[in-house]
Amino acid sequence: MxxxxxxxxxxxxxxxxxxxxxxxxxxxxxxxxxxxxxxxxxxxxxxxxxxxxxxxxxxxxxxxxxxxxxxxxxxxxxxxxxxxxxxxxxxxAGHAPVTKAAQPEPLAAEVAGVPLLLQPSPAYIISGTYEVLSHNRAAEELFPDLTAAVGRPPNFARWVFLEPAARDVLVEWEQEARGLLARLRTLAARHPGDTRYDGLVDELKAGSPEASAWWPRYDVQTRHGGRKRLRCPERGVVDFAYTAFHLAEDPEQTLVIYSDAREAARLPDRT
CATH class of the missing domain: 1.10.260.40 (lambda repressor-like DNA-binding domains)
Structure with a gap:
């Protein structure tokens, strides 16, 4: 206990x-x-x-x-x-390993450069608190104003809940926002008392009535891959497949890669 x-x-x-x-x-x-x-x-x-x-x-x-x-x-x-x-x-309940509060390690240059190597596929690396630690140009174009914050790192959770553009880009905004908040709840529980998580959650609840209403529901979820319908400026609504890879150096830092689901379906089966 x-x-x-x-x-x-x-x-x-x-x-x-x-x-x-x-x-x-x-x-x-x-x-x-x-x-x-x-x-x-x-x-x-x-x-x-x-x-x-x-x-x-x-x-x-x-x-x-x-x-x-x-x-x-x-x-x-x-x-x-x-x-x-x-x-x-x-x-x-204290019956599983809990990661103690710690400041995230800075990304090594070779790791930070991975999203750049994946251009033109949108890709970024996020921390446990959803700070965008590295990204490529395609991600910046797919998620407009994601990197517009001044004086602090861009944050994907803030973008989803506090940036008006997110509600236009994410076709199923409520579904995506609920899932993100559930994953943030899971990560925050591994860091009791960590002010990074407490501050982010307080900011989301203060700025978003949805986050304030949903947080007490206590939904939990782990990071995973899947599909998202995103509205692109020149292509309209596109069904994207995305994959999440946890970094060996810090499992809470995650590389996320997007690809057009229709193009991925046309790839030859190598099994």
Missing amino acids: PTQPDERRELSVFLRSRRERLTPDDVGLPRTGRRRTPGLRREELALLAGISATWYTYLEQGRDIRVSDQVLNALATALRLDRYERVHLFQL
């Missing part, structure tokens, strides 16, 4: 957010009496997980108590957590 108050508070918020998103109908329980709070009651969740309601209440209140892997697995099942949320639960 985490011993620091802020870590216990994070676990408390996460458990409560996941309990409140479930209803008795979701888990096959009868509705009894008038419900004054959203989601399941604490005693209902404890029943589903096979644990004491009093003990679960202490856990959700952030008290300094010990919890076993068996209990965490039971809670994860009862709360219907997906695999990302399950890993996140174990991390918050």
Whole structure:
């Protein structure tokens, strides 16, 4: 069990957010009496997980108590957590390695030059706090005003939530923004008390009503590849495939490469 108050508070918020998103109908329980709070009651969740309601209440209140892997697995099942949320639960409970707060190492010149070598494919390297550490011209053209910040490094999270151009470029802006915030939540939980994450989250919540409304939902997600529909100035809406590679020197620094999904589909199969 985490011993620091802020870590216990994070676990408390996460458990409560996941309990409140479930209803008795979701888990096959009868509705009894008038419900004054959203989601399941604490005693209902404890029943589903096979644990004491009093003990679960202490856990959700952030008290300094010990919890076993068996209990965490039971809670994860009862709360219907997906695999990302399950890993996140174990991390918050101190049952998985947590990366301590640290300033990111500067990129070596040969690493910083990789996006330039990938031109004309849009590519950039981001830190755990979504600072854009290196990028090429194609990325700058694909994400207009990404590098317009003065006096501080460009930041992809700030661009998505605070830059008006993002809502035009990202065709499914809400979906993309929610996913980014979920990934930021996951990364922030690995660095409890790290002012870099705290400051970024506060800035996003202050400047974006969506970020302020979504952050308490406690969605979590890991960085991954996928597809995005982006609106390009000269080509209109294009379906891009993107791939994320974690750097060996710092796994939270990520190289992201974009390619036209239609062109990628025409590549010969070498299997």
